[in-house]
Amino acid sequence: MKPVVAIIHKDVAIEFRNKESISSMLWFGLLVLVIFSFSFDSSGAGDVDIRAGLLWVAFSFAGILGLNRSLSMESDNDCLQGLLLAPVDRGDLYLGKVAGNLVFSLVAELIILPVFAVLQHVHFDWKLLAIAGITVAGTLGFVSIGTTLSMISAHTRMKEVILPVLQIPMTLPVILCAVTATDMVLKNETAGISFPLSVLGLFSIVYLTASYFIFEYVVEE
Amino acid sequence: MKIRMLAILSLVLIPISLYFAFIYAPTENTMGHLQRIFYFHVPHAILSYVSALLLGLGSLMYLIKGDLKWDRLAYCSAELGILFTVTTLLSGIIWSHPAWGTWWEFDARPTLELMLGLLFVGYHMLRAYLPERESRARLSTVFGFLAALDVPINYFATYIWEQHHPRVIGPGGDLDPDMGIALLVSMITSGIIYAYLLAQRIEIAKVEEEVEYFEQVVQA
Numbered sequence: 001m002k003p004v005v006a007i008i009h010k011d012v013a014i015e016f017r018n019k020e021s022i023s024s025m026l027w028f029g030l031l032v033l034v035i036f037s038f039s040f041d042s043s044g045a046g047d048v049d050i051r052a053g054l055l056w057v058a059f060s061f062a063g064i065l066g067l068n069r070s071l072s073m074e075s076d077n078d079c080l081q082g083l084l085l086a087p088v089d090r091g092d093l094y095l096g097k098v099a100g101n102l103v104f105s106l107v108a109e110l111i112i113l114p115v116f117a118v119l120q121h122v123h124f125d126w127k128l129l130a131i132a133g134i135t136v137a138g139t140l141g142f143v144s145i146g147t148t149l150s151m152i153s154a155h156t157r158m159k160e161v162i163l164p165v166l167q168i169p170m171t172l173p174v175i176l177c178a179v180t181a182t183d184m185v186l187k188n189e190t191a192g193i194s195f196p197l198s199v200l201g202l203f204s205i206v207y208l209t210a211s212y213f214i215f216e217y218v219v220e221e
Numbered sequence: 222m223k224i225r226m227l228a229i230l231s232l233v234l235i236p237i238s239l240y241f242a243f244i245y246a247p248t249e250n251t252m253g254h255l256q257r258i259f260y261f262h263v264p265h266a267i268l269s270y271v272s273a274l275l276l277g278l279g280s281l282m283y284l285i286k287g288d289l290k291w292d293r294l295a296y297c298s299a300e301l302g303i304l305f306t307v308t309t310l311l312s313g314i315i316w317s318h319p320a321w322g323t324w325w326e327f328d329a330r331p332t333l334e335l336m337l338g339l340l341f342v343g344y345h346m347l348r349a350y351l352p353e354r355e356s357r358a359r360l361s362t363v364f365g366f367l368a369a370l371d372v373p374i375n376y377f378a379t380y381i382w383e384q385h386h387p388r389v390i391g392p393g394g395d396l397d398p399d400m401g402i403a404l405l406v407s408m409i410t411s412g413i414i415y416a417y418l419l420a421q422r423i424e425i426a427k428v429e430e431e432v433e434y435f436e437q438v439v440q441a
Contacts, residue, residue: 145367152360156350165346166364169339170371172332173378180381199378210370217284217363
């Protein structure tokens with residue numbers, strides 16, 4: 001457990017100094033929200049309620065941006081080499097990176113969420129809390145696979161281009177279930193919500209376990 | 222020799238399966254001749270899943286054994302996967318326009334098929350950006366394995382939607398016995414065509430790898 005904490009500490013310390021990851025995710029996510037709010041009548045009064053989809057478009061694009069930042073943070077100046085020289089189990093390295101990415105994404109998202117509530121007329125009550133819970137579950141699934149994929153794309157020539165190409169089809173179950181669950185909460189129809197939430201949980205468990213064991217092959221030189 | 226046998230067998234079976242699909246099978250009551258696309262759509266959809274399975278198997282075996290032949294199996298089946306997802310989606314679109322009135326419906330199975338196609342394309346894009354043979358094999362097999370794991374999860378996830386897609390096979394299905402025979406014949410035919418294409422593609426991949434190796438030797 002100690003190496004995982006050390007890696008999280010390292011990432012958080014770097015983020016505190018340059019504030020690149022969270023600020024880029026935050027502004028990008030907010031811009032997506034604002035543009036969507038301009039472009040569509042998304043107040044829920046029209047025929048189609050797009051609010052849940054809007055929130056997750058902002059989260060997933062901001063999330064990919066954050067993963068790209070965390071990737072370039074390691075590949076600039078060959079920081080990854082230094083990390084690999086440390087006597088740390090590769091699985092622990094993976095968990096540390098996942099935890100770091102999760103923390104940054106969640107900080108950005110929990111700031112985006114109230115802005116979403118204001119722009120989209122969502123009341124500040126239990127609904128927002130429930131959406132925050134879904135956000136945590138969805139983001140865990142998103143970064144669990146995203147961390148591995150960003151390390152894979154670090155070895156390619158077109159790092160920034162290849163990551164979304166791999167990430168978006170792979171995280172389709174996450175987006176799908178998170179949007180459905182958020183939509184159910186927004187519409188007060190939470191009868192079948194356990195199904196999308198359990199698929200979200202399943203996704204995170206499967207990918208955290210698989211990546212924990214497979215990560216060794218990703219960083220091998 | 223085996224490959225040639227498969228080729229001859231496919232050539233023999235293609236007219237037979239066309240006969241079964243277009244003449245032997247009875248015309249469906251409500252949809253008429255439109256329903257006959259089913260004898261091509263279903264086998265191709267199944268084969269696109271077989272490709273995902275082979276991709277996952279090849280990737281896993283490469284990670285365990287480290288033998289490049291498994292990587293070859295993985296990427297050749299992923300390439301056939303692109304072909305078969307495209308034919309499945311195209312035949313589905315051709316059917317869905319007259320039957321449902323729309324070209325595309327975000328139903329469970331079309332979405333799953335589309336996602337499968339995108340994963341295969343992503344896999345090949347990743348390989349294209351990895352110049353070195355060993356790292357290409359290692360990293361793309363990691364992705365291939367994770368992508369194959371994604372298919373069953375996605376299968377559950379897409380069941381959130383209400384389903385319009387017809388269910389004729391398995392529980393709740395009511396397929397005419399003659400139609401069942403026609404489907405079986407076209408499944409066997411498609412399976413043999415698939416086996417032929419895969420075997421041929423693997424042979425070509427071996428030659429490609431040799432050429433790539435010699436190019437590197439000459440450049441060095």
